[in-house]
Amino acid sequence: MLFVFGLSLAAVLPVSAANGQQDLDHYRLLVWLVTALLVLVVALFLSILRRGHRSRQALHQEVKRRHKAVSALEESEKRFRETVDLLPQSVFETDRVGKVVFWNRCALDLSGYSAGDLDSGLMLSQLFAVEDGERLQEVFQKVLSGQRLINSQFTVRKKDGSILPALISADAMVLQGQVTGIRGSIVDISDRVQAEKTLRQNEARLNYLAYHDTLTDLPNRALFQDRLEHALARARRFGSQLALLVIDLDRFKNFNDSLGHDVGDQVLWKVACQLRNGLREVDTLARIGGDEFVIVQENVASQADVATVAKKVLSLLVQPISLREHQLFLTASIGISLYPNNGEDVSSLMRQADRAMYQAKNKGGACFSFFSAEDDDLVEERLFLENDLRQAVDRHELLLHYQPQIDLESGRLVGVEALVRWQHGQRGMISPGAFIPLAEETGLIVPIGEWVLRAACIQGRKWQQSGMPPVRVAVNISTWQVRQPDFVDMVEGILDESGFDPQLLELEITESAVMDNVQEAVRILNIFQQRGISLAMDDFGTGYSSLSSLQRLPLSKLKIDRSFIREVTSNANDAALTSSVIALGRTMGLGVVAEGVETEEQLDFLQRMNCAQVQGFLFSKPLPANEVSTLFERSFVSSSAPPPVASEK
The missing domain is CATH 3.30.450.20 (PAS domain)
Incomplete structure (x- = not known):
């Protein structure tokens, strides 16, 4: 536009200029210069305007970009914080x-x-x-x-x-x-x-259990053997003596089987407490299994020192243990071996102490015994006998003999007592005195007693079927049988199985079987009485039953132990006690049977005391079943002739 304005001005000037061509040229040149200058100024201005516009746009874009970046950063920071919070x-x-x-x-x-x-x-x-x-x-x-x-x-x-x-x-x-x-x-x-702590505790507990008895908290066999090894090493180093005592509770298996394993465990725990509290801390006490405990006594000066410890152990164990309604009296057999006299290593000392323990049991238990090579043969014999006895029932080596019970008023056979015998395959007939105590001690009396009851009922049924006169069959019941939880079921099962008349069965129980738990004994005996089974108290006078307890029992008969009859004619005390039992039975309406009658003098005394029944070798030894049947119609007592004497015992 400025350029057009300049051209128009230059075209007009020649018409109005009067001073000549030269001035006109100068003037036109000036106009052209002014116009060019104006064009340049305008062009520069326009350029500046365009650049400002672009700068403003760029600035706006930069601000916008930065604002967006800040927003993105803030959003990122927010997401980061939220993520970190999660x-x-x-x-x-x-x-x-x-x-x-x-x-x-x-x-x-x-x-x-x-x-x-x-x-x-x-x-x-x-x-x-x-x-x-x-x-x-x-x-x-x-x-x-x-x-x-x-x-x-x-x-x-x-x-x-x-x-x-x-x-x-x-x-x-x-x-x-x-x-x-x-x-x-x-x-x-x-x-x-906490898990690591628990794991460490569990590992420590497992390690402890690996070397300690869980029931008594005493060292177990593994820890005992380790301590004995160390004790032997010290004894060798210092040239000292060491004693190993093996303690085995007498007849504990019977307690365990009769009263239950929970009671047995409590007994073992209390025994462990008694021993632990009664021994020195330096002595090692361990339970190595079942009812067997061991003591390691170091620095022994003499056998007398060891005997003192053994006596103390026996005195600790003789204290009664009260559990629930039971009061248990325990005894123990202790075997002792000495280092270096009886062995120089763990296995030999254990073996000799075990044998010594069995030597103590052979003496009747409730005692201690040092290992003796002379007594070792007896221990070995006892072990063999026990092993054979465990198989006697399965091998059909047991049999029954029956000893007649005579009514003194009629002189007739009114009953028989079933007595077990053992016909060993190699050793022949073994005396009951040799294996019955062993059976009682080992608990074998329970299966043997069940066999005896079954065999006696089967034989009684045979006599019934053969037309023999009704004769009561008496069977001895062990204390341990009475304590069995299935005892009643066992008796009733045998009666049902054999078909024997319950009214012809008589169960003979001892005072100890009753007095251990009078309430339970009364319950059991009442069940039998309701079935018609007769009940007799065997060996009466040798136990500790009271008259009040006796009155609670549904008994039908008392049996006077043979130990009183043996000297009844020569010992005033035995005569007085026998007379008292007969009078007591008469007062209570109970029959009385005198066992072990062997002389006419004894029979005469019993007749004068009005004893109801007798049995013994004066009338007959125990006989096989086939020989008993010949005695059913025989009169054993008469006023004109003395009774026959058995020629063989």
């Missing part, structure tokens, strides 16, 4: 002096602090136990210097003062080449520490 571990940040500038939600929950506590200037050291303060400061400085911390265990102290174990990891925060603080994580390892 982490299952605590995350924190501090400045260079240890002031906490950030922590996530998990850190808040872990420490018990709040966001407000952070705003008030919480120091990192406040999150840890005082005892960790010095180490924490040392670690903090190392992290600031560029050393990374990985899973170092510290104790976190919560706001409420409680503490917990934790693993700390941390690294330095660097901004523009400058360390501004540290960033780290805290992992609560309470569960892991």
